[in-house]
């Protein structure tokens with residue numbers, strides 16, 4: 001190679017780099033590319049070719065190795081315009097038919113209600129990835145966000161721009177198919193596209209091979225890698241992961257009649273929309289679709305965990321509405337979980353933040369449904385007895401669509417006689433404290449809805465820290481100073497406050513070093529406390545302190561959730577926050593012995609979804625002086641609790657509404673929203689303080705109570721007129 005050639009090459013590389021950087025910047029930051037992709041690709045190809053010949057000019061921080069979109073310090077929070085919901089699951093044909101029966105009853109007289117066949121259902125693949133929301137303004141991708149808690153997600157726009165299959169610009173082109181063959185597509189001023197970010201199975205396998213070569217542990221599954229990648233602050237890392245995006249839903253001003261038309265529209269706009277989908281005339285066809293896909297599922301390039309079945313007609317969808325966190329008009333049919341066998345090496349006890357003792361089976365690591373499993377919760381002693389599980393047993397473990405594995409069967413025939421029975425320890429295994437038996441998962445106020453099987457099918461239970469199980473009796477460590485409990489509580493607290501820098505290991509270290517004794521101490525930490533610790537240093541100390549200080553402002557709902565009141569999870573905390581509006585109002589009447597305490601109890605009791613067990617738990621918590629001191633300490637240490645938005649104006653101010661029965665033209669959630677937006681409250685039970693009972697079809701016992709107490713009763717028409 002002669003020197004002149006080399007110099008020429010170096011010059012060319014420089015030029016190419018400058019131009020590629022400019023184009024990237026136009027494309028990613030300014031959203032205004034002035035050349036076509038082909039030109040860009042061709043320049044990049046040329047650069048790569050020259051670099052192959054002259055590898056000495058390779059430079060990791062050169063533009064072809066980096067992306068535009070600077071690494072961020074953290075993600076911004078964004079409020080979703082439409083709540084991001086979850087789906088209720090069905091596991092077999094019978095449950096699918098039950099769902100149909102239930103929803104047919106909820107719609108006004110119509111062919112669907114009568115079960116007349118037509119293009120009634122829509123089937124599509126349920127991807128096992130991460131839900132994201134993409135906002136387009138006049139066809140330009142302006143914001144992408146994670147699901148978060150469904151209400152508020154994180155702004156990951158820069159990361160999403162690194163996914164090739166997310167169009168940055170939408171252009172109008174002649175449409176194909178039912179959207180209107182030949183006509184130009186309408187690009188609305190504002191369009192929200194929902195879909196799933198995924199990693200192809202083959203890319204995942206390559207990634208794990210390269211991990212292995214580097215002597216690094218393999219990733220568990222495609223979903224985890226995709227999730228981990230989207231959490232990276234440097235978009236370059238996302239680009240390297242070659243993620244994909246599939247669109248499945250949208251919100252805009254365009255009036256489509258069917259969900260299937262929305263799919264076609266999205267496809268026409270250039271989104272990836274999976275072609276394995278079908279409009280079905282009845283559930284038989286739906287079941288055929290489910291069975292057909294099951295056969296090819298293993299070979300499908302992406303991870304899937306079922307089929308999403310929805311009512312195709314968008315008007316019917318609206319009428320059916322949402323209950324709890326999930327729509328009524330859509331269900332996820334989940335394929336049978338994968339099973340594997342393994343040996344139980346030990347049963348350990350895990351002490352949770354509420355003090356609950358949970359037995360945990362420790363296995364020989366085994367591969368199930370694509371990931372390695374080495375432990376599973378056994379929930380409680382009842383479960384161990386039901387399974388007749390002993391240490392040393394060979395068991396069948398199952399991993400459903402979700403990620404939590406469970407023991408489903410003991411292979412008694414595999415016993416050698418050396419297996420050992422397990423007994424719950426008489427005292428807390430961490431602190432030796434006293435153990436008491438209590439209810440683990442209280443039922444919520446029974447929904448006064450004439451929907452059969454609603455409890456099982458409807459909104460998932462508010463998990464608190466207890467994992468969403470049906471209620472059962474469990475052992476609790478009642479020592480307030482139990483270190484395991486305190487540690488779990490600290491972990492819960494920082495998770496809810498979103499102080500990501502403080503992982504479990506760091507928290508334990510700070511405790512051991514005496515820097516913190518409780519969660520409130522976190523807010524008095526200084527850089528000087530942390531920097532001198534071994535393995536920390538200035539920079540990480542600074543990051544920790546900055547994040548803690550950034551998270552001092554917290555919503556009332558989050559604050560209440562963080563307090564860790566037994567049975568008070570995210571949803572209940574939110575209900576309390578919207579009811580009281582401010583911490584002061586909530587604390588004002590709390591004391592047990594004060595004359596106001598009865599008022600407080602009655603008020604909390606009136607909140608929809610709060611049942612007697614939660615009420616008792618709230619009472620216990622707020623009448624314990626230590627807890628009040630803790631709240632004061634948090635405030636003194638700089639935590640600022642933001643008031644919840646409570647409507648102060650509106651014609652329903654100071655009015656309490658109770659809902660019963662089924663409304664034909666709107667969902668319960670919609671009715672509730674309307675009342676709240678006019679300043680009213682929706683409470684769970686009828687009392688003399690009830691202003692109106694809104695009664696739909698098949699009202700429950702609340703109707704009789706209202707009649708007895710002489711409360712005004714509104715039928716649906718009256719209600720609609722009133723709002």
Ligand code: IVH
Nearest residue numbers: 085086087124125126127130131196248308
């Ligand atoms: S529709 C109502 N369609 O499933 C919310 N979701 O369990 C469902 N998902 O968070 C939106 N594939 O991440 C829909 N074809 C599909 C889907 C799908 C996967 C995920 C989505 C959602 C979760 C709910």
